[in-house]
Amino acid sequence: MYFENMEQINSDMLEHVLNLTNSYxxxxxxxxxxxxxxxxxxxxxxxxxxxLSPAATDFLNLIAHKAKYETRKHFGSSxxxxxxxxxxxxxxxxxxxxxxxxxxxxxxxxxxIEETEKEFQAISKTGLEDIxxxxxxxxxxxxxxxxxxxxxxxxxYFSSISIEIYPLNIDExxxxxxxxxxxxxVYQETYNKQRYKQLHLAGPKSVFEYRFYAQERAALAGMRGxxxxxxFGLDDFRKDAFSTAIHAYLLQQKYPDIxxxxxxxxxxxxxxxxxxxNPHYVNEKQLFQALCAYRLFMPFSDITxxxxxxxxxxxxxIGVCATKISAGVKTSVGGHEDTAKxxxxxxxxxxxxxxxxxDTIKQKGLYPVFSNHIRL
Amino acid sequence: MENNDKLIIAGHEFNSRFILGSGKFxxxxxxxxxxxxxxxxxxxxxxxxxxxxxxxxxDFIPKTVTLLPNTSGARTAEEAVRIAKLSRELGCGDFVKIxxxxxxxxxxxxxxxxxxxxxILAKEGFVVMPYMYPDLNAARDLANAxxxxxxxxxAPIGSNLGLITKHFIKIIIDEIKLPVIVDAGIGSPSQAxxxxxxxxxxxxxxxxxxxxxxxxEMAEAFKLAIIAGRKAYLAGLGRVLNFxxxxxxxxxxxxxxx
Numbered sequence: 001m002y003f004e005n006m007e008q009i010n011s012d013m014l015e016h017v018l019n020l021t022n023s024y025x026x027x028x029x030x031x032x033x034x035x036x037x038x039x040x041x042x043x044x045x046x047x048x049x050x051x052l053s054p055a056a057t058d059f060l061n062l063i064a065h066k067a068k069y070e071t072r073k074h075f076g077s078s079x080x081x082x083x084x085x086x087x088x089x090x091x092x093x094x095x096x097x098x099x100x101x102x103x104x105x106x107x108x109x110x111x112x113i114e115e116t117e118k119e120f121q122a123i124s125k126t127g128l129e130d131i132x133x134x135x136x137x138x139x140x141x142x143x144x145x146x147x148x149x150x151x152x153x154x155x156x157y158f159s160s161i162s163i164e165i166y167p168l169n170i171d172e173x174x175x176x177x178x179x180x181x182x183x184x185x186v187y188q189e190t191y192n193k194q195r196y197k198q199l200h201l202a203g204p205k206s207v208f209e210y211r212f213y214a215q216e217r218a219a220l221a222g223m224r225g226x227x228x229x230x231x232f233g234l235d236d237f238r239k240d241a242f243s244t245a246i247h248a249y250l251l252q253q254k255y256p257d258i259x260x261x262x263x264x265x266x267x268x269x270x271x272x273x274x275x276x277x278n279p280h281y282v283n284e285k286q287l288f289q290a291l292c293a294y295r296l297f298m299p300f301s302d303i304t305x306x307x308x309x310x311x312x313x314x315x316x317x318i319g320v321c322a323t324k325i326s327a328g329v330k331t332s333v334g335g336h337e338d339t340a341k342x343x344x345x346x347x348x349x350x351x352x353x354x355x356x357x358x359d360t361i362k363q364k365g366l367y368p369v370f371s372n373h374i375r376l
Numbered sequence: 377m378e379n380n381d382k383l384i385i386a387g388h389e390f391n392s393r394f395i396l397g398s399g400k401f402x403x404x405x406x407x408x409x410x411x412x413x414x415x416x417x418x419x420x421x422x423x424x425x426x427x428x429x430x431x432x433x434x435d436f437i438p439k440t441v442t443l444l445p446n447t448s449g450a451r452t453a454e455e456a457v458r459i460a461k462l463s464r465e466l467g468c469g470d471f472v473k474i475x476x477x478x479x480x481x482x483x484x485x486x487x488x489x490x491x492x493x494x495x496i497l498a499k500e501g502f503v504v505m506p507y508m509y510p511d512l513n514a515a516r517d518l519a520n521a522x523x524x525x526x527x528x529x530x531a532p533i534g535s536n537l538g539l540i541t542k543h544f545i546k547i548i549i550d551e552i553k554l555p556v557i558v559d560a561g562i563g564s565p566s567q568a569x570x571x572x573x574x575x576x577x578x579x580x581x582x583x584x585x586x587x588x589x590x591x592x593e594m595a596e597a598f599k600l601a602i603i604a605g606r607k608a609y610l611a612g613l614g615r616v617l618n619f620x621x622x623x624x625x626x627x628x629x630x631x632x633x634x
Contacts, residue, residue: 073534076400076586129427159427257451257478300481371427374462376455 006210007169007217013250014212020045021191021243029053038062043297048245051293052238060289067292068320070299077367080302080324081357082130084164085119086333087111087150089342090141093203095189097234097267099345100136102203109333109342110141116150120157122337126328126354129371130160132185137166137205144172148179155180160373162227166204167214173221180375184218185227186211187263190235191243199234215251224373225259226251227304232282232290233267241290245297252298261302261324262294268308268346284313288321295321307331307348314350319366327357381610383578385471385555386503386524388442392416393572394602395444395557396595397582398433399424400534406436409585412595419444419473419580422463434468444505446473453492460497472497473527474506483533487514491521498522507559510544515552526554527580530571531561534583538567542574549575565594565601572605573613 002008026049034056037047050056056063088110091100099106111119123131133150135142147165154161162183163176173184190196193208200206215226228248230240248260266287267278287309294303305314305322307329318325329351333342352360361368383390396415398406410418418437422445425434437443445463450456453476460472474497476489490506491514497504503524508514510528518526528545531537538561539545549556555577562568568579581598588594 072587073536073583076534076583078400159423252481257480259480298481300483369424371425372421372423374423374449374459376450376458 002207002210003204005169006204006207009170009213009216009220011213011216013216013247013254014209016250017191017212017243017246018193020246021239024049024239024242026053026238026242029055031055031058034059038066045246045249048242048293048297051296052242052290054238056293057285057289060285060292063289063292063296064320067295070295071319071321071323074300075323077319077365078323078369078372079318079361079366080130080369080372081128081327081354081361082132082160082162082304082324083123083126083128083326083328083336083354084132084134084331085116085123085336086134086331086342086345087116087119087147088135088138088142089333089345090138091136091203092138092140093136093205094201095203095205096199096201097231099343106343108141109340111150111334111341113149113153115334115337115341117153118337119334120154123328124157127358127370128328128354129158130162130373131158132162132164132326133181134164135166137203139166144168144175148176151176151179151181155375159371159375161375167211168217170217170221173218173223177222182224182373182375183227183259183261184215184223184225185229185261185263186214186218187227187229187231187265188212188244188247189231190240191230191247192235192240195235212247215247216254219251219255219258223258225261225302227261227263227302229263229265231265231267232287233278233280235280237280237282237286237290241293245294248294248298248301252301259302260298260300261304262298263304263306264291264294265306265308268349284309288313288317291317291321307350308346309349311350311352315360315364318361319364325357325361327352327354381606383555385505388503390416390442392599393578393606394599395419395559395578395580396585397580398437399448400583400586406433407438408592409595410438410441412592412599413581413585414599415441417442417444417471419446419582420468421446421448422459422466422468423449425463425466425468442471443468444471444473445469446475446507447493448475448477450476450493451478451489452476453489453496456489456493457496460493460502461500464502470501471503471505474504485509485529487511490514491517494518494523495521498524505557510541510548512544512547512551515548519552519554523554525557525577526552527557527559529560530558530567531563533560535561536563536584537561538563539571542571545571545576546574565597568598569601569605569608572602573608575609576605578602 037050164185304324331344332340395417445468447456447459507527557578559580
């Protein structure tokens with residue numbers, strides 16, 4: 001059920017994604033299917049199913065080579081750099097897996113506009129020109145106007161501004177677009193509606209449909225690009241990765257001029273973590289398989305690799321399937337310039353600075369790209 | 377022969393017919409590629425050049441070459457015009473390659489918007505070099521709108537698929553008086569040679585060199601292929617290979633006229 005003030009748009013994309021996902025049985029695919037897919041030039045939805053199947057696991061090296069070929073073809077040597085900045089961690093949601101869960105007793109904080117500017121200056125000094133502004137989900141603590149003010153200020157320091165905030169209505173996205181934001185990241189976490197309900201106990205985020213249509217509302221508002229993703233480790237990753245790719249595919253078909261990006265965060269330890277074994281745990285091999293499947297199915301899309309992963313994993317996926325990497329990351333509120341004002345959302349595994357990541361990219365014969373966007 | 381055979385774009389003379397794209401290179405390799413290619417024109421995306429960092433592509437391109445900034449990122453004529461003006465403000469000169477792309481999957485250019493942008497920018501004194509899908513009618517409209525060259529694509533950008541639009545490019549070469557520069561899709565030196573031999577005035581290469589095992593060697597291979605193709609075109613292909621009726625060699629003189 002939609003909350004009051006949540007805008008409903010006329011679209012049947014969700015139905016399409018869920019129907020296709022429900023009929024996806026990844027156990028029926030064989031080695032022959034994988035070989036056929038690997039020999040094809042242009043892949044379709046059947047190939048995506050094959051690439052995410054257990055049968056494809058044995059071909060991971062070949063798949064990686066094909067992914068690298070496509071990445072090079074579409075992106076050459078370029079690897080884009082960015083960093084996230086959390087400006088507030090107040091949250092009204094109760095997501096069982098998240099450090100920012102409103103029931104968690106963590107240190108909450110929010111940057112004033114002066115503090116935000118100091119953070120921007122500190123980030124800008126490292127050479128970065130692409131910023132991702134994040135908040136927890138609280139319309140009272142971090143209103144659209146508050147976020148808009150941060151975006152307007154960010155324009156003075158950065159050529160590309162993305163926002164990873166709570167889902168908005170079209171007019172609100174329009175407003176932030178006018179302020180200077182061009183890219184919107186919203187992660188569905190899982191496309192399994194039942195599982196989603198178990199994980200998102202309260203707050204606006206518990207409305208699965210409203211979240212699902214966020215990218216479409218952003219596209220309708222004139223945003224340049226949208227990112228999608230699931231949180232690997234919440235549910236059956238093969239089905240969830242499939243849904244994500246189909247969602248992206250349908251968005252690209254309906255809005256051919258918007259840029260599509262994927263993020264591939266994996267569940268990491270956080271404060272107040274539940275210690276029991278996770279039955280949906282996704283290992284590195286499986287995460288890599290999903291990354292390659294995204295690349296091969298939608299070879300022109302951006303794939304961002306998170307600092308939740310080890311440095312060596314990140315270094316080896318850039319240029320093969322990932323095209324975007326964060327550097328100098330803090331997941332606390334602020335913390336680039338001053339000491340952090342609020343606790344971290346999750347622990348990171350790669351704390352390397354912008355200079356260190358840049359050197360790594362260059363050592364690999366790749367090209368660090370700081371600016372890849374013109375605000376128009 | 378090379379000395380007299382110049383590529384002339386809006387009155388500017390170039391000895392090289394090899395235009396190098398820079399978007400897919402590691403920056404420190406751009407300079408060497410320019411030198412090995414003997415390129416005198418290098419394209420760059422303004423969205424890449426509009427940066428404060430030490431990784432500004434402008435610093436890596438030798439000062440002796442002519443910059444050809446492109447408007448990639450533009451989805452409409454209006455946006456392309458804004459990028460072109462920004463490019464001029466940033467000191468990138470008056471050359472501009474118009475790229476208007478509304479499709480993020482194949483990156484195919486929108487000819488209609490491209491014509492509109494060309495008309496506006498040509499009036500403002502830019503040397504407008506539009507990237508286009510090889511359609512003769514659109515090429516004529518571009519010429520009428522004031523384009524300095526026509527830049528038809530051989531295949532989708534980055535695809536290395538080669539000359540899949542060859543016959544349509546040939547039509548443009550035959551019908552349009554402006555220099556025709558084949559842009560996008562050329563994957564190997566033999567393909568560059570082939571289209572030069574068909575009468576293209578220049579070719580633009582990016583991915584095929586940027587992703588080669590040995591960048592400098594590949595840049596040089598393209599340079600030689602382009603020179604070879606040009607020479608073949610000027611020399612006139614052998615008659616067995618390329619039938620063209622020529623009135624100068626009479627075959628019907630023996631016929632009685634009474």
